[in-house]
Amino acid sequence: MASFSSATRVTTFTSTTDYCSRKAHRALQHVGPVQNISALFRTLSTTGIAITPRSSSSLLAAAMTTEASAKVIDGKSVAKEIRDEIDFEISRMKDSIGVVPGLAVILVGDRKDSATYVRNKKKSCESVGINSYEVRLSEDSSEQHVLEHISRFNDDPSVHGILVQLPLPPHMNEQNVLNAVCIEKDVDGFHPLNIGRLAMRDREPLFVPCTPKGCIELLHRYGVDIKGKRAVVIGRSNIVGMPAALLLQREDATVSIVHSRTKNPETITREADIIISAVGQPNMVKGSWIKPGSVVIDVGINPVEDAKSPRGYRLVGDVCYAEASKIASAITPVPGGVGPMTIAMLLSNTLISAKRVNNFM
């Protein structure tokens, strides 16, 4: 999640509405007014709103003043529900076979954001009864030293999941370090063997990466039909976009992946019944990019400057919420959408690992 939540990249503008309008205006210029009018016309007419074609700006204004109608997909409450289920399962396992799942986290260096993530993970573990183990190493530790700790956790039967907090200091080879985690404890699900199994029919990954797993879980819990639907994933990162696309395909969606090299991405996203956006660009996905009635999952968590906020910034998604919530049938907010699901899925993967190794159903 580092790339989507780094506090170092802060975009400057005054308010969301200003920003969306300005960006939408630019998008309009880019797409060309005729195309955009017809898109909006299609958009509004298929929602049952009777309109007659006018100028592009008056149409945009009409769309902007429509009341929000999308159902809010409440990741915070779903994550709470999942944590309660995990809590229950852990008690049941402890009572039955005396095993408690354990998660080990290795943190190298003094990055404040990394320390915060690790603290949150530890707190979440405690809240559901997962034992957490933590190793903190100084910035100048050797790669060998990290590998020794991984090896020790690999061999420790009370540890069922191992996380190496990223990013590592630049003198370490990230791939070497991550590959050292044995695949049975790779609760992040980033091992290429896991990704390969995720991509292949008739194969099962040991773990599904947490954030995309959280996105699909939200769709399931809100009763969103995936089979046979058109799905578009925006972004193709190893940790979110690509595995999200593979998961949607496993559920028989027809999937397209849109990325930085895609020309006119909005023509593709407008065809989608389901959009998952994971690019880390504040408010990139405009209302005009979205098909009426579609379901929008926004993975982006982008800090933007905000003088009114006590911290001087606030968090927004990849999707222009003010616009999209008037057109989509359901949408995740930022914050409070996908964010809380990621840690819940990490706890879920740790429980799965402990159950599997102990053959506990």
Add this chain to the structure above:
Amino acid sequence: MASFSSATRVTTFTSTTDYCSRKAHRALQHVGPVQNISALFRTLSTTGIAITPRSSSSLLAAAMTTEASAKVIDGKSVAKEIRDEIDFEISRMKDSIGVVPGLAVILVGDRKDSATYVRNKKKSCESVGINSYEVRLSEDSSEQHVLEHISRFNDDPSVHGILVQLPLPPHMNEQNVLNAVCIEKDVDGFHPLNIGRLAMRDREPLFVPCTPKGCIELLHRYGVDIKGKRAVVIGRSNIVGMPAALLLQREDATVSIVHSRTKNPETITREADIIISAVGQPNMVKGSWIKPGSVVIDVGINPVEDAKSPRGYRLVGDVCYAEASKIASAITPVPGGVGPMTIAMLLSNTLISAKRVNNFM
């Protein structure tokens, strides 16, 4: 390739043109005439053919009578070119370090088609100077016996690639057997670890599966630009469709995967600059599915009944060639398109393996 070349599935009809027309007519009924007219109208007007909208049947007839204009992508001659390059490289390696690449094939049972494939692979190996090793086991051999042979080849430094001819007899676990081939000699590239690396950015697979590698090689050798293009892969098999989609994405195409659960696949394929079809359905992809000027790679090799042929059948692709060749800018024929590329890529992978293990550039 088994699923695309099984001689057991023979479709009955009289001639390709009859078949395409009948199927196109059915597709027309399915899509609805208005949509189809507008698609054909778009199709013909963007090719520069001046037309006025008429009835759907007269438009279809107009499209059908246009002369073929697509460049034929000649897989047979490209495969020959590649085999010559491999031959040259093998001589250079032999002269420099005295190493000759070796490919081992394990064949279990008496299937005639499998025996033919193995014979062809052996012949191709000999033609470029690759040593071939063959083990033939009876249908009732034990899985353990097959595993022992794999283990022996894994340990043999003169063997750089190991192929287990599929399908195996039903009493064997295919996944167990394939997983036993060490990844450094998995020249088929089907190991989940290879597929995972193929899916991930900044990772490199040891081997790329032969048929999809052949498809991309054809695009490269014909100078087809992939970056930023819309690509649609029809079919999502582990051996062709899925890895083909991953390869196109690695080259910065915007990829969509169409499959048996996709509704109105033709609306998606019509957006594509590049189509790779790998479903094993004779003549499924009609002219009306294709955008004018697109490039079409047809992986299907489907036997259809043909009383005029001495064998009683002939081979056709997934794409209705008679129609598509009038609309696409380039297209592979069947046979003589992707088919010859698969074995060429197997030889290429075996050479890559021998070079890698000997650190020969």
